[in-house]
Amino acid sequence: MTYRRxxxxxxxxxxxxxxxxxxxxxxxxxxxxxxxxxxxxFDYYIVHASEEQLEHEMKIAESEWSRLSDExxxxxxxxxxxxxxxxxxxxxxxxxxxxxxxxxxxxxxxTIKNKTPNLDNKYDIYRRKREMYDKKKQYLLCLQKIEIxxxxxxxxxxxxxxxxRIKNELAKSIQEKRHIANEVKGVLRKNKICPYCGGIIDYxxxxxxxxxxxxxxxxxxxxxxxxxxxxxDCNLKKGTLTLNQFIKKYNLNREAxxxxxxxxxxxx
Numbered sequence: 001m002t003y004r005r006x007x008x009x010x011x012x013x014x015x016x017x018x019x020x021x022x023x024x025x026x027x028x029x030x031x032x033x034x035x036x037x038x039x040x041x042f043d044y045y046i047v048h049a050s051e052e053q054l055e056h057e058m059k060i061a062e063s064e065w066s067r068l069s070d071e072x073x074x075x076x077x078x079x080x081x082x083x084x085x086x087x088x089x090x091x092x093x094x095x096x097x098x099x100x101x102x103x104x105x106x107x108x109x110x111t112i113k114n115k116t117p118n119l120d121n122k123y124d125i126y127r128r129k130r131e132m133y134d135k136k137k138q139y140l141l142c143l144q145k146i147e148i149x150x151x152x153x154x155x156x157x158x159x160x161x162x163x164x165r166i167k168n169e170l171a172k173s174i175q176e177k178r179h180i181a182n183e184v185k186g187v188l189r190k191n192k193i194c195p196y197c198g199g200i201i202d203y204x205x206x207x208x209x210x211x212x213x214x215x216x217x218x219x220x221x222x223x224x225x226x227x228x229x230x231x232x233d234c235n236l237k238k239g240t241l242t243l244n245q246f247i248k249k250y251n252l253n254r255e256a257x258x259x260x261x262x263x264x265x266x267x268x
Contacts, residue, residue: 015145021155028156032149032150035146035149036146038142039139042139043135046132047139049132049136051136051137057129057132058126058130058132062129064122065119065123065125065126069119072112072116072119075112079109082101082104086098154265157187157224157225157265161224164180164221164223168221168223180222181210181216181227183222184210184224185210187224188227188228190208190229191264194229195260195261195264195266196234196238196246196252196260197231197234198256199231199233201230201231202231203229206232207231208229208231208232209229209230209235210227211227211229211230211235212227213226213228213261213266213267214242214243214267214268215240215242228264237250
């Protein structure tokens with residue numbers, strides 16, 4: 001099986017008729033947001049416990065419930081055998097032998113009565129363990145879907161970036177490049193933290209600015225990989241400075257900034 005056919009079989013098993021490799025970028029981001037929301041609903045234990053651990057706990061609970069169930073079934077079988085021994089005549093005549101058998105039957109019935117609540121408890125434990133194991137499988141399945149969608153998002157962004165680079169190369173003025181930048185803002189991810197200073201970005205009061213990492217004035221292009229949201233203060237300070245000039249001028253933490261940009265798949 002070729003890699004292309006393997007990928008097609010993989011997404012078909014996960015998503016059914018929906019093909020993430022042909023979906024538009026906006027649809028992919030909506031799906032990604034949905035599945036990230038699904039992940040948030042899983043309990044801490046489900047997230048951090050291994051699938052093998054949950055399966056082991058489920059099998060132990062199932063074994064204990066099955067063992068107790070077999071014991072009770074065995075007691076009921078013994079009661080049936082003892083009742084057969086008494087027979088039709090013995091049920092009317094109170095002989096010493098029938099009294100002894102009836103006493104055994106009562107003991108077995110009391111044993112069953114005492115064990116039944118424990119059996120119900122064992123079944124509840126098994127049912128809960130089974131649900132946790134099933135939820136873990138759902139969690140892992142959700143992670144698989146997210147990984148595929150992320151791959152498709154990056155592929156779609158690279159494709160869009162390529163188209164925008166062509167537009168940038170054809171653009172004759174900075175004004176035209178800024179017009180392209182406005183298009184990019186529509187699909188740019190809204191990061192909560194400013195990658196330069198580490199401050200929180202406020203998107204509600206016009207304090208979030210889309211920055212060209214490599215400035216337009218120096219030949220930078222309006223692409224997703226060259227643009228990122230930063231706080232207003234950093235944008236005003238950076239202006240037309242390159243990233244290197246900006247870090248040197250304001251004595252910023254180069255390693256932290258480069259790590260932030262790398263995590264966000266940006267060029268610098």
